[in-house]
Structures are given as structure tokens and as C-alpha cells.
Amino acid sequence: MTFGSLTQPPDSTVCFTDRLEAGELLAQAALKKLEEHSQACHQSCVVYALPRGGLAIAAPISQQLQCPLDVIVAKKITRPENPELAIGAVTADGHTLWLPRTRSQREPAYLNEIALHKAQERASLQDQQFEPSRPQVSPTGKIALVVDDGVATGMTMAVAVQALRAQNPAQVWICVPVAPSELLSHLQTWADQVVILATPSPFQSVSRFYKEFNQVEMDTAIALLQATNQKLHEG
Numbered sequence: 001m002t003f004g005s006l007t008q009p010p011d012s013t014v015c016f017t018d019r020l021e022a023g024e025l026l027a028q029a030a031l032k033k034l035e036e037h038s039q040a041c042h043q044s045c046v047v048y049a050l051p052r053g054g055l056a057i058a059a060p061i062s063q064q065l066q067c068p069l070d071v072i073v074a075k076k077i078t079r080p081e082n083p084e085l086a087i088g089a090v091t092a093d094g095h096t097l098w099l100p101r102t103r104s105q106r107e108p109a110y111l112n113e114i115a116l117h118k119a120q121e122r123a124s125l126q127d128q129q130f131e132p133s134r135p136q137v138s139p140t141g142k143i144a145l146v147v148d149d150g151v152a153t154g155m156t157m158a159v160a161v162q163a164l165r166a167q168n169p170a171q172v173w174i175c176v177p178v179a180p181s182e183l184l185s186h187l188q189t190w191a192d193q194v195v196i197l198a199t200p201s202p203f204q205s206v207s208r209f210y211k212e213f214n215q216v217e218m219d220t221a222i223a224l225l226q227a228t229n230q231k232l233h234e235g
Contacts, residue, residue, distance in 0.1 A: 016211070017210075018210060018211065019213075022057055026147075027060045031064055045144075046142050048145065050071070050073075050146070057148065063232075065145075069135070069228045070135055072091065072164065073091060074091045074156040076156060078119070089155040091162075092127035095166065130225060133226045139168075143172075144171070150176055150206030161174065161190045174190065175194075176197075
């Protein structure tokens with residue numbers, strides 16, 4: 001497995017203007033990697049965004065590659081006493097991934113099950129909101145490009161890839177503008193190809209690498225999904 005694009009500035013910093021700029025740059029890197037592999041983009045790819053922020057990155061990629069844009073909804077599993085700490089992740093259709101340390105802590109199983117149920121409920125609700133705007137496509141036999149606005153812990157990305165693998169795509173690619181350097185080996189293990197623009201260190205948070213990193217509201221995310229696929233259909 002190889003990286004499609006890695007640019008590491010000497011001072012280990014990078015800053016995108018916004019998600020649109022990052023998406024356009026990532027689209028160029030993904031297209032270059034696909035051309036290197038002689039892939040017929042519009043016939044063999046489906047772009048999957050992790051909503052909501054991932055849709056703003058994925059839309060330019062879908063447009064550049066002339067392939068459908070879909071979503072794959074995954075949520076972190078957290079406990080009420082520490083909602084910022086992910087102990088796992090789950091997709092809307094129930095694919096689940098736990099952090100190894102969760103088992104080693106010997107937490108009561110029923111508490112983890114409650115946390116899992118709540119996370120999947122949130123994922124399922126969001127998935128239902130997107131459903132009317134999703135293209136009727138399958139990743140089976142195609143290249144599935146999984147896109148987000150960045151990777152921090154990698155939990156939602158990992159479980160999204162796991163869920164897509166179950167649908168028998170030809171390959172799964174991870175495409176993100178920025179990710180911690182210490183996660184690269186894991187990303188390479190999860191995906192057939194990884195396209196990343198920068199791996200700065202120290203990382204701290206995804207938002208740190210964007211000048212503008214406003215929350216993407218649900219209506220905006222749905223509109224992006226609809227408009228992108230409409231343009232593809234009209235073209």
C-alpha cells in the first residue's frame with residue numbers, strides 16, 4: 001500500500017482555508033492516484049463521506065472523479081461520564097469497533113451495551129435523514145473512497161471501512177486532508193490505498209489545520225449530497 005500524496009512542511013504545520021479548498025486539493029491527489037492505477041474513475045468508484053463535515057470534502061472529489069457521492073454514517077461510542085472519550089465506534093447498520101483498552105478496563109458489559117445502543121441510535125437517525133438524497137449505488141466490485149475532513153483518533157474511519165468491506169468492494173481507499181503521523185501505519189492496514197495531503201506533528205485536533213472550520217449543519221450536508229449527485233446525473 002502506498003500514499004497518494006503526502007506533503008510534510010518543514011515546520012510541520014499546514015493550514016487549509018476551508019473544507020472546500022481541502023476537498024479540491026484532495027480531489028486532485030485522488031485523481032492522480034487513480035490515473036497511476038489506470039482506473040476508469042466514473043465507472044469504478046463511489047465516494048463515501050463521513051457526515052457531516054466529510055461531505056464538504058467529498059463533494060469536490062465526487063465532481064472531479066465524476067462518480068456518485070454517498071454517505072456512511074458512523075458515531076463514536078462514549079460514556080456519559082466522559083463524552084469526549086471514545087471507547088469505540090458504530091455504524092448505522094450495526095458494525096461495531098471497540099478500543100482494546102475498553103476490554104482491559106473490565107467495565108460492566110451492560111454499561112458498554114447502553115453506550116453502544118445510544119451511539120447506534122444517533123447514527124441510524126442521521127442515516128434516515130440522508131436516505132432520500134442518497135444515490136442507489138453499491139460498492140460491490142468498485143473502489144470505495146471513504147472521505148472525511150480529517151482523522152484524529154481514527155475510530156469512525158476504521159468502523160466505516162469495516163462496514164464497507166462487508167459489501168465486497170474491489171478496494172477501499174481512505175482519503176483525508178490531514179491525519180496524525182502516528183496513525184499512518186493503522187490507516188495503511190485498514191485501506192488498500194491512503195491519500196493524505198499532510199501528516200503534521202504535533203496534531204492536537206483536526207480544526208487546528210483549517211482557517212475556517214464551522215460546523216456543517218444537517219440541511220447544508222443534505223443539500224451538498226443532493227446537488228453533487230444532481231450535477232453528475234445532468235452531466
